[in-house]
Amino acid sequence: MPNFDAILIDGLIYASWLFLVAAGLTVIYGVMRILNMAHGSFYALGAYTAASMLGWYYAGGSDSSVLLAFLLLIGCAVLVGLVAGLLIERGLLRFMYGRDEILMLIVTYATLLILEDVIKLVWGVNPYFAFQPYVALGRMDLGVLTVARYDLMLVGLAALVGGGLWYWLERTKTGKILRSIIHDREVSAAMGVNVKLMFTITFIVGASLGALAGAFTAPAISVVPGIGIEVIIIAFAVVVIGGLGSISGALVGALIVGLTRAAAVHTVPHLELFIIYAVMAAVLLVRPHGLFGQPVARKI
Numbered sequence: 652m653p654n655f656d657a658i659l660i661d662g663l664i665y666a667s668w669l670f671l672v673a674a675g676l677t678v679i680y681g682v683m684r685i686l687n688m689a690h691g692s693f694y695a696l697g698a699y700t701a702a703s704m705l706g707w708y709y710a711g712g713s714d715s716s717v718l719l720a721f722l723l724l725i726g727c728a729v730l731v732g733l734v735a736g737l738l739i740e741r742g743l744l745r746f747m748y749g750r751d752e753i754l755m756l757i758v759t760y761a762t763l764l765i766l767e768d769v770i771k772l773v774w775g776v777n778p779y780f781a782f783q784p785y786v787a788l789g790r791m792d793l794g795v796l797t798v799a800r801y802d803l804m805l806v807g808l809a810a811l812v813g814g815g816l817w818y819w820l821e822r823t824k825t826g827k828i829l830r831s832i833i834h835d836r837e838v839s840a841a842m843g844v845n846v847k848l849m850f851t852i853t854f855i856v857g858a859s860l861g862a863l864a865g866a867f868t869a870p871a872i873s874v875v876p877g878i879g880i881e882v883i884i885i886a887f888a889v890v891v892i893g894g895l896g897s898i899s900g901a902l903v904g905a906l907i908v909g910l911t912r913a914a915a916v917h918t919v920p921h922l923e924l925f926i927i928y929a930v931m932a933a934v935l936l937v938r939p940h941g942l943f944g945q946p947v948a949r950k951i
Contacts, residue, residue, distance in 0.1 A: 779873075
């Protein structure tokens with residue numbers, strides 16, 4: 652019989668990682684109506700930058716602080732978001748605003764492929780390891796499972812990111828302006844809102860969230876070429892299930908995918924990948940716009 656406690660713990664840990672990956676993707680789509688396939692590259696850039704910086708940091712000696720290592724991970728994510736996000740939004744996407752969403756999808760997909768090659772040129776094809784923060788936190792016995800404390804920390808980080816996004820969008824002036832842009836871009840511009848500046852801020856925030864997910868994943872994995880492409884596929888499934896552009900939808904979608912994947916791993920492991928896309932197909936049959944998505948009127 653399957654151990655339901657183990658499924659719940661594994662599912663929550665995996666769901667927290669999925670939410671970290673999908674949050675930036677759904678923020679960008681919600682405001683800018685861009686399904687940003689290059690989000691996978693932000694994840695990969697965050698992972699590679701974090702692995703490189705942690706390697707440099709821990710090369711200084713064994714007395715290195717874990718807290719400073721975590722601050723370094725956050726700094727890497729912010730740096731990648733500011734540099735890569737600003738360059739892509741200002742250097743490429745601003746010329747495409749107002750175009751068809753399918754064209755924007757193709758452009759960002761091409762950007763993903765280009766950045767994958769750029770990553771190989773900069774970091775090579777050999778794997779990078781930054782396991783020190785993961786090992787330093789040790790493990791915890793939860794009865795049914797012995798879980799790495801680092802994985803449990805990711806659950807807290809996902810909750811912090813989700814709460815921060817909710818507060819930003821619901822309680823700050825910038826968030827209210829973004830919600831007005833989501834509702835009607837043309838009217839917001841007519842009321843004096845600098846829509847282009849809001850787009851830039853949104854894209855940098857979304858890119859930083861993707862890089863944050865990559866940076867905090869780096870200590871738990873082997874950082875190798877291609878991780879960005881793998882991640883964007885899973886993230887796409889999460890946001891489609893929850894509803895494109897919905898933060899709460901991304902959270903629910905991550906929980907659904909995380910728990911169903913954990914159930915498959917513990918019961919029918921050979922169906923691990925199939926079950927994720929089976930759930931996505933089932934949701935879309937009932938709710939074509941996702942669980943929290945709403946039909947959007949198109950101007951013709």
